[in-house]
Amino acid sequence: MSRYSRPEYVKVLTVDDAIEELIRNGEAYVVAGGTDLVVNMRLGRCAPRKLVDLSAVPQLSVVSPDHNSVVIGATATMSRIVEALSPWPSLSALTTAASLLGTPQVRNLATIGGNIGNASPSAELVGPLVALGASAVLRGPKGDRCVPIEELFVGPGETVLSKSEVLTAVDVPIPPTKTLTAYARHRRTRVDLATVGVSVALGVTAGRCQHCRVVLTAVAPTPLRAIEAEGVLAGQKLTEEVIAQAALVASAEARPISDVRASADYRRELVEIITRRSLTSLAATLGVN
Amino acid sequence: MTYPIKLVVNGRKFSPRVEGDETLLHLLREKLGVKGVKAGCESGECGACTVLVDGQPVNSCLILAARCDGKSVLTVEGLRANPQMAILEQAFLEKGAVQCGFCSPGMIISAHSLLQKSPHPTEDEVREAISGNLCRCTGYAKIVEAILAAARRMGEVET
Numbered sequence: 317m318s319r320y321s322r323p324e325y326v327k328v329l330t331v332d333d334a335i336e337e338l339i340r341n342g343e344a345y346v347v348a349g350g351t352d353l354v355v356n357m358r359l360g361r362c363a364p365r366k367l368v369d370l371s372a373v374p375q376l377s378v379v380s381p382d383h384n385s386v387v388i389g390a391t392a393t394m395s396r397i398v399e400a401l402s403p404w405p406s407l408s409a410l411t412t413a414a415s416l417l418g419t420p421q422v423r424n425l426a427t428i429g430g431n432i433g434n435a436s437p438s439a440e441l442v443g444p445l446v447a448l449g450a451s452a453v454l455r456g457p458k459g460d461r462c463v464p465i466e467e468l469f470v471g472p473g474e475t476v477l478s479k480s481e482v483l484t485a486v487d488v489p490i491p492p493t494k495t496l497t498a499y500a501r502h503r504r505t506r507v508d509l510a511t512v513g514v515s516v517a518l519g520v521t522a523g524r525c526q527h528c529r530v531v532l533t534a535v536a537p538t539p540l541r542a543i544e545a546e547g548v549l550a551g552q553k554l555t556e557e558v559i560a561q562a563a564l565v566a567s568a569e570a571r572p573i574s575d576v577r578a579s580a581d582y583r584r585e586l587v588e589i590i591t592r593r594s595l596t597s598l599a600a601t602l603g604v605n
Numbered sequence: 606m607t608y609p610i611k612l613v614v615n616g617r618k619f620s621p622r623v624e625g626d627e628t629l630l631h632l633l634r635e636k637l638g639v640k641g642v643k644a645g646c647e648s649g650e651c652g653a654c655t656v657l658v659d660g661q662p663v664n665s666c667l668i669l670a671a672r673c674d675g676k677s678v679l680t681v682e683g684l685r686a687n688p689q690m691a692i693l694e695q696a697f698l699e700k701g702a703v704q705c706g707f708c709s710p711g712m713i714i715s716a717h718s719l720l721q722k723s724p725h726p727t728e729d730e731v732r733e734a735i736s737g738n739l740c741r742c743t744g745y746a747k748i749v750e751a752i753l754a755a756a757r758r759m760g761e762v763e764t
Contacts, residue, residue, distance in 0.1 A: 322606070322624050322625055322626050323625040323626050324606050324625050325606075325608055325624075325625030325626070325669070325671045327671065327672070327674070347669070349667075350667050350668060350669055350672070351649055351664075351667050354626070354628060354666075354667050354668075354669065355647075355648045355649065355667070357626050358647060358648075364626075366625075367625055367626065367669070369669065369671070369672055371672055372672075395661075418649070418737070419649070419650075419652065419664075419736055419737025420662060420715070420733070420734060420736060420737045421649070421652060421655055421662050421663050421664045421667075421715075421737040422649050422664065422667070422737065424661045424662060424663050425663050425664070425667055425668060
């Protein structure tokens, strides 16, 4: 016999049908790409009673860019996001992260909703989404609510989603002109998880940093905005010294643990190096250093 | 509880019943007898189970069989009658791109998918296309050479 009673399966065609299923069965899981859930089931890390497959809900896979924002449906795959959003250089942090996640095969399955909903500290898309000021659209029995990605995570594997809510879309504001974003991370091999991720958004007016966000991932239980590092940059000319100081401060703000991928000290060191390099390269592209 | 689905595998129609958590890999190997698809890590890391679902390379160990209702699946067996396959196969043999052979079916599917989309790939594009297929024998150099050689030969056949 199998290791646990095998789950029921239902393929829904609307989000409301999915919510109905979640209300009816408290141990139901939504699934789309399956790249994490299917492995976790096989390893016995979770045993859903029912799988509610969102992959056939037509509106959920749509990526619709407009002048002010891009709405990315929860089941849009990494491949789809890269293809649809590559023409927007200001969204580079997001498309870079999507193109670095997993392998080509995984990128054809893995969805933005899954990457966010799993709440993994090393999730590739989450740092860029926080840097871009994106929000998640959650639908539940009482309707939609919009939660900034920054406020979505409670701890590793934990979000503010209730049992009967479904993440339906991510709303990403398109940054103003003269703002660029970047995502860089360190990992051992091409398919490994990130040991440290750094996402940066940098906007410049009259040679001075007018808008900036520095977001660190895989160095704390949830994505971490390096607020003090942002403070070092705000209003300043992006000289080598200012950038070096911001990177040093960001590294002190990180709260990494030691695990199988890297020691805490090494992670802190990586934060400094990657932050410095990311800021330097964005400042160079903006033509301000 | 099992669920009836319909799918096309390598041009043939099948109507199996699948479990809710059954993977396409399990369905192909254990129920449909399609053994060219290899079960390796079963975690989406090694790529030995790579197949095309509606033309896209995916890990069959990660996709639920039930989700594949109405879809079309291509495995290495489905390339048997494909003239490009003969060229790819020949190039793999000539360059010594096969040692133990366990990764080859997935590697061939990834290579085939690349050459469909990009008939004249650069070496970087080839390396990217097979970055989700692990090979523990060859060190990849011979595989990359073979795919590039096959692309050149396919170009010659066209002209």
